[in-house]
Structure formats: structure tokens, C-alpha cells
């Protein structure tokens with residue numbers, strides 16, 4: 191398999207699968223994620239969640255985001271559109 195390179199500058203210094211966190215109250219770390227609502231209730235709706243991970247170029251700083259469960263999110267998106 192070929193080494194992955196940065197799409198912007200072509201460097202192979204890629205930091206793969208970096209976790210993206212948000213520091214909340216009391217410095218508690220929360221993973222940044224995508225939420226898609228799959229039910230249409232006033233309370234207690236269900237969501238499909240997807241955790242974001244980043245690929246960071248150690249040369250130019252370009253960041254590419256990706257998600258761990260694209261198929262589940264797509265299904266949730268279709269469900270959400272038909273609500």
C-alpha cells in the first residue's frame with residue numbers, strides 16, 4: 191500500500207485518526223461529533239451519532255475530517271428527510 195500524502199502539499203507527515211475534542215465545563219473533554227435526528231418527537235428524540243476524526247498534515251497544517259460510521263449516518267439522514 192502506498193503511503194498517504196497530504197492533498198494540499200504532498201507531504202507524507204500525516205497524523206492519522208487524531209481525536210478532536212472540545213473542552214467543556216471543568217476541562218471535561220467531549221468528542222466532537224455529528225448528530226442526526228431520526229425521530230420527530232417533542233422530547234427524547236433519537237439521534238444517530240458519528241464521531242469525527244481528523245487527519246492532520248504535520249507540514250502545512252491541513253486538516254481532513256472524517257467520520258467512523260458513514261453508512262449509519264446516511265441511513266439516519268434519509269430517515270430524517272422523511273420525518
Ligand SMILES: [Zn+2]
Pocket residue numbers: 196197198199200201247248249250251252
Ligand atoms: Zn500538507
